[in-house]
Amino acid sequence: MSEISIIGAGGFTGKELLGLIARHPKYKTVHITSDKLAGKSLSEVFPDLISPENLIFKRHEDEVPKGSLVVLAVPNEASLELAPKFLDKGHKVIDLSGVYRLHDQSLFEKNYKLKHTSFSLTDKAVFGIPEIFRDKLKGADFVSNPGCFSTSVILAVYLLGDLRKKVRARIVADCKSGISGAGGRVEDGGFSFNSVYENFRAYKILTHQHEPEIQEYCFAGSGLSHPEILFVPHLLPVYRGILSTMYLEAESEDLPILQTLKENSKSETFVRIRETPEEIDLAKVNQTNFLDISARVRGKNITIVSALDNLMKGAASQALQNINLMLGEKETLGLI
Amino acid sequence: MSEISIIGAGGFTGKELLGLIARHPKYKTVHITSDKLAGKSLSEVFPDLISPENLIFKRHEDEVPKGSLVVLAVPNEASLELAPKFLDKGHKVIDLSGVYRLHDQSLFEKNYKLKHTSFSLTDKAVFGIPEIFRDKLKGADFVSNPGCFSTSVILAVYLLGDLRKKVRARIVADCKSGISGAGGRVEDGGFSFNSVYENFRAYKILTHQHEPEIQEYCFAGSGLSHPEILFVPHLLPVYRGILSTMYLEAESEDLPILQTLKENSKSETFVRIRETPEEIDLAKVNQTNFLDISARVRGKNITIVSALDNLMKGAASQALQNINLMLGEKETLGLI
Amino acid sequence: MSEISIIGAGGFTGKELLGLIARHPKYKTVHITSDKLAGKSLSEVFPDLISPENLIFKRHEDEVPKGSLVVLAVPNEASLELAPKFLDKGHKVIDLSGVYRLHDQSLFEKNYKLKHTSFSLTDKAVFGIPEIFRDKLKGADFVSNPGCFSTSVILAVYLLGDLRKKVRARIVADCKSGISGAGGRVEDGGFSFNSVYENFRAYKILTHQHEPEIQEYCFAGSGLSHPEILFVPHLLPVYRGILSTMYLEAESEDLPILQTLKENSKSETFVRIRETPEEIDLAKVNQTNFLDISARVRGKNITIVSALDNLMKGAASQALQNINLMLGEKETLGLI
């Protein structure tokens, strides 16, 4: 059994990951931290979590079991500080924050409104979408897990492969997320029942911190420059799930989009291409590591719809998929 | 008191209109029909409707009170048959179906999959968005009330006025509707609690029957040809409300979109321009005749967000606004 | 037009009352206060409220228009202080807090964990359920509006009339309320979307402050001592509405409960007795002043189900019904 330590295990993603590891045949969670929950047991904090051992939350600064793989599920500021520390001590590290994803420091600092104190690590971090960077992820020591919105958009575009050379590099990504993807743990007024139920709104319109990340990776490997991304997230009155509707414009009519998506994902276990975009919905991917994609073409217009569970393929289960690669296990182990 | 007859009063829109007329100082509902509900009383069918008289549902074919204004809230096929009949008898008619909105018969027939049997009436029908066609609506005998999605998109674009000449005539309209706007009365599997709750999906992607209507009217009066519309409706797990996110592309950077929207709607009671598009939400327009609009511009990219209550400004209260104009009353009477 | 001042108009109930008065043919809101919202306009605070004049929120201490009827929609502590003040100045006052409902000071103080500083006023306050205290409410200067749960239970039992002498004075009242009836305005963790959605729980079990109020009034006029009430409120993942299920035990079998309820409410506009308790639901009373009641008897067991809108018959519209009586207007004016 490989040992896993989760730093910041008290949030939405930490909980999902704990559940996944509990069911994984080769991993075992050995250490969990949360400065806020330190001293409490897992079953107190997450009474609905099925986990074999009733671990006690430690503090972030407490000693981490030697040799364990470290998952960082902490805010951006904490990741800046903790990632170098754990890497120095020889731990393999997978970071779920946004601080090691962008390769342009000034863009990062402007976007995250945060000074980067360990920027050189970014070059060492593999961006954790296995369907794109599988080879680099195998045996990797340091992985930067992508954002939930980002995964839903990047993969849908990336899998167009060479067809990306035939579309205009201006992509509208109109994304809709349940509250767990919009950061709803913080119990502020913005996520009260009153403000979410029987309501709907857009937020961070053209200003969301995931926009540059989508820009950096969705044309990866195509030899093209970064596309212009119009990213507008919206808040759905549901708990989990992201559905993204993307609008692209082709140079020529009737490109074989659906066929290409099928072709380019035929060996991917966790990408499912559906025949019509009307079949895509949150329920089909809920609590799974699947990303569902489909598309409709009308003349030069291409509409792609994708869906994933923001807590799973958008966070915890994609992290586990990456951990499988980092530790040399079968990529799908414990996920299917 | 002017008398109003509602043909097809048993649906979502009929109910809202009954409530609005009940509170209107100068109108009175005198006749309601529903072939399915014939013989039942209003309070049986709508126990939560506050209405002074407990009318009994008649059949569509029953005699309609002479001189009453007729509201047609029936399916497309029925409107084709009933509108000419009531107009012949000298009633003023406002039709809420989609059959008298498009001025291209073959486009209509292709789009609605329906042979048009009274197409010549389309030319007599005034399209019922008062903010665009106010003058023609005053005293009109025959009005075609617009669709709910259409109103949310058309008005948001129309109010750009001359700036429409500086945008590309290709508009992405990514719209999200509660189930009452998506036709959820019919109790089929598509609108079961299971299929809607904690779920979200797109439907009729690039194939919705409102698309040509949006195309016909959003550039009205600009002297420009019909724009290309990419209209994708989505189904929200809420009861009422539509939020539309629109993406336009300008010829030049930083057009004064918000300022222009304010300018062009300054005399409009029911259009509210908000400072930021993040302020737009369903709750603010719920059960009102308001259309809220805002926008954000980044370079040549323009993102407009609008919201309305699909049962109100998207149907019943806009119908009442039109009826006020048809009958020579103050446009806002009973609505504010 | 009679003038009405609302002290504490920024809450759930204040908003509903503002809407009701706006549609009332003989009343006009002339003054609204909220220490938190002072300086803001009505349309800023409640963008979906249809109201003729765009009043500005004042502070509680600001001068109230002479001669206006004062509605107190403030917390218990504030009502203790403000009610005597406004009564002294000659205003008619209707208080929506809980502080003038109980006639046993020590019970009040224990129950509300609050020292009563104007207890003598309790004797002057008429308890505002018109179906019970109509005669005293006519022309009354001071009315204490009942709680939402209380109304749903008290009236259902009270309307049994003399049959109350044949039931055991031990009543189980298992009540379920939407979040607006459970005090959900305060944006604390207890009413975050996370904690309410796809969830359900009981709260204040046998310890809710409305229990003594139900006890004091549900056997009113029967000559019997106060019943034992087992009151357990529950929190529904909905916005508005209360459904109460009550369990009583009779001395003898098959009492004519439904018939008696019908008989005793036959002249009541706002009480509707339904043939079967399965017909009772929140949707039928939503946004109305109706209280729906039905019952099922099996041997000596009596099960009564009632439903009301906690913001309406449970608060604002019942207040308006009381105001109509206080000002000598027709009781149903503006409510039907």
Next chain:
Amino acid sequence: MSEISIIGAGGFTGKELLGLIARHPKYKTVHITSDKLAGKSLSEVFPDLISPENLIFKRHEDEVPKGSLVVLAVPNEASLELAPKFLDKGHKVIDLSGVYRLHDQSLFEKNYKLKHTSFSLTDKAVFGIPEIFRDKLKGADFVSNPGCFSTSVILAVYLLGDLRKKVRARIVADCKSGISGAGGRVEDGGFSFNSVYENFRAYKILTHQHEPEIQEYCFAGSGLSHPEILFVPHLLPVYRGILSTMYLEAESEDLPILQTLKENSKSETFVRIRETPEEIDLAKVNQTNFLDISARVRGKNITIVSALDNLMKGAASQALQNINLMLGEKETLGLI
């Protein structure tokens, strides 16, 4: 690996059970049937189900793998016919319908409105609540899995042990269920989004088919006669979960209810006694095999609150707990 066949695997419970078995270390589903879905694959029908093999649905009449344990998850009529057939062929059978639970044939037939064609089997069926009938369930060949409401009420009362002799045998069980517990798969009008969302109602008041089952088992082993049960189920606008509020009356004051519940469940893995009944909610038991219970006593009045996931401890996971016992495995295997 023991082999399991699921007859009627296309429903709510079938799906849950498939997921549980897929994660179980010693069981394997080898055969699934559904007359309606015959020919379709598991991933088509349940795209969000994580299961190692993509089984194809067969017809009920198709050959069942020899030696496999048969789970019957079919309607009552089908269980009457199929259970004897599978038992005759030597399969171990666990039946999830209601037809082998009641030991009074005329009560059964009246209650289920169904003629019993294999009543003698009832005596052979062990009632599948392990916390009550563990010894009989070990190695059993035929088990009748209890109803979801029943489990939530029966166990809460049963665990009072000898204290049951000190309470009156009249129990009010006011139960609230999500739509999956109320039979919401059938897409009829009763479970449309419109009728459930922002709504709440009671159903089958004092007439639900689970009432006699609760009566038969909640005083099991106490030597007392069957109690009078007042069982009123209600429909919550949520997907899963049941919370039951029970009202009992004691002979004497202040019985040590909570302490007794703790004592009597101290060796039970899946029963959790919480300190206060306000802590009980659906979220804590969601997707687990736990039954949470707590209580409050006031004088002679006892209020007990329990919660479980109707699809898990109320159906599928309790079935798996029983299967573990039937097959001689550790009771908690695959459940914790």
